[in-house]
Amino acid sequence: MAKNSNLHNAKLRKADEFYTQLNDISNEMYHYRHHFKGKKIFLNCDDPTTSNFWRYFELNFTDLGLKKLTSTHYDPEERTYKLVMEAGQDGKPIITQTPLEGNGDFRSAECVELLDEADIITTNPPFSLFREYVAQLMEHGKQFLILANQNAITYKEIFPLLKDNKVWLGFNYGSMSFIVPDTYERGNVVVRDDGLRYATFGNICWFTNLDIDKRHQPLTLWRDYTPEDYPQYDNYNAIEVSRVDNIPCDYLGLMGVPITFMTKYCPDQFRILMLANGNARTNVDEQTLQYVRYELNDQDKGGLGVINGKRVYARILIQRVDQTKERQ
Numbered sequence: 001m002a003k004n005s006n007l008h009n010a011k012l013r014k015a016d017e018f019y020t021q022l023n024d025i026s027n028e029m030y031h032y033r034h035h036f037k038g039k040k041i042f043l044n045c046d047d048p049t050t051s052n053f054w055r056y057f058e059l060n061f062t063d064l065g066l067k068k069l070t071s072t073h074y075d076p077e078e079r080t081y082k083l084v085m086e087a088g089q090d091g092k093p094i095i096t097q098t099p100l101e102g103n104g105d106f107r108s109a110e111c112v113e114l115l116d117e118a119d120i121i122t123t124n125p126p127f128s129l130f131r132e133y134v135a136q137l138m139e140h141g142k143q144f145l146i147l148a149n150q151n152a153i154t155y156k157e158i159f160p161l162l163k164d165n166k167v168w169l170g171f172n173y174g175s176m177s178f179i180v181p182d183t184y185e186r187g188n189v190v191v192r193d194d195g196l197r198y199a200t201f202g203n204i205c206w207f208t209n210l211d212i213d214k215r216h217q218p219l220t221l222w223r224d225y226t227p228e229d230y231p232q233y234d235n236y237n238a239i240e241v242s243r244v245d246n247i248p249c250d251y252l253g254l255m256g257v258p259i260t261f262m263t264k265y266c267p268d269q270f271r272i273l274m275l276a277n278g279n280a281r282t283n284v285d286e287q288t289l290q291y292v293r294y295e296l297n298d299q300d301k302g303g304l305g306v307i308n309g310k311r312v313y314a315r316i317l318i319q320r321v322d323q324t325k326e327r328q
């Protein structure tokens with residue numbers, strides 16, 4: 001039993017070793033420059049000798065007007081260290097390395113202390129610990145910008161944060177390539193001219209609670225609603241919109257949209273009611289269930305939308321803001 005769980009942990013750890021490229025970090029950080037001025041930045045899952053997050057902030061320390069940059073290195077087997085960059089007496093930034101008491105686990109007391117004293121946390125955290133990682137950020141009331149897999153949108157711990165506008169998606173999303181170690185052996189790996197191994201994933205996005213222009217820009221809607229193009233679910237009082245670009249401009253009722261909607265979500269334009277997936281009924285209050293008029297259906301697996309007896313993929317139930325106001 002113990003052996004199995006060790007093996008499992010080792011597998012998870014291996015799956016966590018993905019290194020973000022500098023240009024992907026820079027393309028996102030560009031939109032948040034005004035947030036960084038005078039701030040203390042903490043990278044709590046980054047070996048500063050290899051991390052491009054550290055590299056980006058070190059290179060731009062003065063340009064961004066940072067107050068302090070801290071990175072803790074994690075090693076499951078041994079004590080590690082932190083690297084800190086801040087202005088020296090002559091105003092020029094200096095870097096100091098200090099040993100940590102422990103192994104740099106982001107959950108350790110000393111790393112939590114560093115988290116508490118920082119203003120903004122940014123990194124690509126270990127995917128296997130993503131739920132725990134976000135819970136800690138929320139519990140400590142931190143501002144953050146972190147990279148993750150889009151599947152996390154549907155996690156029962158994450159979706160409520162998106163729905164309630166406590167967290168949203170950043171600018172860039174979709175396909176991204178990460179540098180992976182030799183031990184990572186999957187079909188999506190290619191060796192590039194620089195000799196490094198890159199694995200590409202089609203569903204990457206940034207999660208943040210730093211305000212950005214993008215989330216205040218409404219989607220341009222231009223399609224007209226017709227009952228033929230937008231079938232009604234059997235078990236929800238909502239229509240199926242199979243592509244986000246096809247959201248009709250003249251429909252004010254409930255609509256089920258793919259989870260990629262979150263990449264375009266503007267809370268001034270839409271309200272999110274619930275996630276219609278296999279766990280829907282356990283994730284939503286009775287009042288909302290009544291409003292969406294959810295009815296248990298033979299084909300239903302706890303909340304997926306059903307059309308003519310056929311289940312559809314996970315959907316987010318949304319409604320235009322002008323209509324939801326009338327509901328209140």
Ligand SMILES: C[S@@+](CC[C@H](N)C(=O)[O-])C[C@H]1O[C@@H](n2cnc3c(N)ncnc32)[C@H](O)[C@@H]1O
Nearest residue numbers: 016018019020045046074104105106124125126
């Ligand atoms: C997806 S990788 C990203 C590394 C780096 N942030 C980057 O973007 O290049 C996640 C990193 O988190 C580290 N890690 C795993 N468990 C951790 C923990 N409990 N505390 C801190 N770091 C951890 C892993 O060693 C791994 O390097």
